[in-house]
Amino acid sequence: MKLIPREKDPDNLESPRSIFDHFLTPQDLFYVRNHFDTPEIARGSWQLLVEGEVQRRLALTLEDLLRMPSERILVTLECAGNSRALLDEDTQGVQWELGAVGTAEWTGVPLAAVLDQAEIAPGAVDIILEGADRGSIEKEPKSPGEIPFARSLPLAKARQRDTLLAYQMNGRDLPTQHGFPLRAIVPGWYGMASVKWLQRIIVSANSFHGYFQTLEYSHWNDTAGIPSLAPLSGGEVKAEIAFPKPGQTVPADSVCLVHGAAWAGEFSVSRVEISVDDGATWVVAKLIDPARPYCWTRWQYEWRTPDRSCGTVLLARAIDSEGRAQPWSHDKRERAYSIHHVLPVKVHVRT
Ligand SMILES: Nc1nc2c(c(=O)[nH]1)N[C@H]1C(S)=C(S)[C@@H](COP(=O)(O)O)O[C@H]1N2
Ligand SMILES: [Mo]
Numbered sequence: 001m002k003l004i005p006r007e008k009d010p011d012n013l014e015s016p017r018s019i020f021d022h023f024l025t026p027q028d029l030f031y032v033r034n035h036f037d038t039p040e041i042a043r044g045s046w047q048l049l050v051e052g053e054v055q056r057r058l059a060l061t062l063e064d065l066l067r068m069p070s071e072r073i074l075v076t077l078e079c080a081g082n083s084r085a086l087l088d089e090d091t092q093g094v095q096w097e098l099g100a101v102g103t104a105e106w107t108g109v110p111l112a113a114v115l116d117q118a119e120i121a122p123g124a125v126d127i128i129l130e131g132a133d134r135g136s137i138e139k140e141p142k143s144p145g146e147i148p149f150a151r152s153l154p155l156a157k158a159r160q161r162d163t164l165l166a167y168q169m170n171g172r173d174l175p176t177q178h179g180f181p182l183r184a185i186v187p188g189w190y191g192m193a194s195v196k197w198l199q200r201i202i203v204s205a206n207s208f209h210g211y212f213q214t215l216e217y218s219h220w221n222d223t224a225g226i227p228s229l230a231p232l233s234g235g236e237v238k239a240e241i242a243f244p245k246p247g248q249t250v251p252a253d254s255v256c257l258v259h260g261a262a263w264a265g266e267f268s269v270s271r272v273e274i275s276v277d278d279g280a281t282w283v284v285a286k287l288i289d290p291a292r293p294y295c296w297t298r299w300q301y302e303w304r305t306p307d308r309s310c311g312t313v314l315l316a317r318a319i320d321s322e323g324r325a326q327p328w329s330h331d332k333r334e335r336a337y338s339i340h341h342v343l344p345v346k347v348h349v350r351t
Contacts, residue, residue: 002029006094010034011177015099020242020261020298023289024074024170025102032177033079033100035149035212036135039197046181048114048165052128052203055119062181065167068109073162073187076103076263076296080190080217080232083240083339091336098240101263103296106185108166111201112159120203127158128202128210129184129195141215151193151217152208152231153186162187162294165198187294188266190232190338192217220333227333235265237326238340239272239299239318244347252351253307258285259300264320268292271319272299278313278344285316293321305349314345 003013013032019025043062050058079100081093094100115127130150137143157163164185167174174180179196186193192212213231221230239262250256258276262269268291273282285299299316306312319325327341 003032004099006096010037012094014096015102017098017242017245019099019102020240020259023103023298025104027104027170027172027175027178030102030104030169030178031079031100033094033191034133034177036133038177039132041132041181041197043181046199048182048198049200050114050118050203051200053121053124053205054203055121056117058114058118060114062167065109065165065182068113070107071110071161071164072105072107073164073185073294074103074105074292075185075187075294076101077191077194078235078238078263080192080337081339083343084336086343087330087336087339093336098242100191101240101261101296104169105171106164106166107168107171108164108182108185110161111153111163111165111184112161114165114201115158115203118203121205123205124203125155125206126152126204126208127155128152128204128208129198130200130202131179131195132197132199137211143211147211149195149212150208150210151195151212152204152210153193157186157189157233188234190217190235192232217337219335219337232337235263236338236340237264237267237269237318237320237324238262239269239316239326240343241314241316241345244314244345246345247347249348249350250305252305252309252349254305256303256305257300258303258314258316259298260316261296261298262316262318263296264318264322264324266293267320267322267324268295269297269318270321272297273317273319274301274303275315275317276303276312279315282317291321307351309348309350311346311348314347315342317342
């Protein structure tokens with residue numbers, strides 16, 4: 001097993017650090033985040049229903065979708081709970097370290113093209129995406145019996161040309177665990193928006209308040225100074241140090257290649273700064289991949305290590321095309337999600 005199991009029944013599997021050696025994450029190394037058992041879907045009988053506030057209800061087969069003009073897009077998916085295990089406090093939820101993230105090239109049909117075919121009514125505000133997986137959540141807060149995994153997108157994001165109904169990942173059919181035969185790809189948003197095993201799209205005249213955007217995957221916003229829960233959406237700017245690992249010993253007086261990746265949700269990474277002395281001084285890392293919106297950029301820095309044995313702390317801080325920089329600490333309003341503050345990596349230098 002190349003993936004690291006974090007939870008069983010259903011499987012939640014983390015990617016190993018070797019994913020940072022490639023720009024595109026191979027299918028069998030791509031992290032898996034499931035809330036319910038994986039549904040078995042037969043290609044032949046599967047249909048995508050489009051209903052609700054539409055002039056024309058649709059039932060599309062995979063062949064119908066394959067006949068429509070397709071788009072390809074590079075997108076990094078990061079689970080909103082990635083790095084939760086590195087928070088100071090104990091938290092509920094899957095204890096991800098660095099590897100609930102990966103990058104793939106996705107092929108599919110713009111969601112907008114399907115919505116156009118269905119002719120959405122003027123009063124539509126929310127597009128609900130429903131997966132074929134379902135179950136009952138027995139831990140608090142409990143669900144009211146069986147519920148499907150479902151998330152909604154505001155009309156503007158649903159209509160963006162880059163929001164896809166994807167049937168391919170890295171040029172091959174979607175693997176079962178990544179949503180075969182069809183999943184949403186919502187570029188720049190945390191992974192929970194990219195609903196797998198899509199079976200129904202409901203165009204709604206009201207904003208949706210389903211389990212996975214209220215009780216889970218929500219954060220505190222301010223409305224006139226009053227905290228108010230809102231669904232998580234776009235991703236934050238973040239850099240991860242893949243190597244060296246925390247606690248690792250590196251040789252003194254030699255060149256240590258510090259490397260990792262950085263990403264910035266809907267924006268692109270403009271700079272990654274590195275400190276090898278716990279924040280006293282900073283240098284700019286070299287970006288290995290072109291900076292693109294929605295996508296990670298791998299970076300590296302050749303560190304000339306001290307000539308004596310010592311301990312030190314490595315830090316990486318990314319800044320994006322909007323000028324957003326990683327914060328120094330986790331904001332409690334984000335609950336146990338959107339963990340993107342600067343994460344220290346303690347290492348030992350030995351002669
Ligand atoms: N139907 C369905 N879609 C889903 C989920 C799920 O449990 N069921 N998990 C979501 C979450 S939280 C994430 S982070 C991504 C993970 O996608 P992956 O398993 O292909 O990496 O899928 C999202 N889509
Ligand atoms: Mo997630």
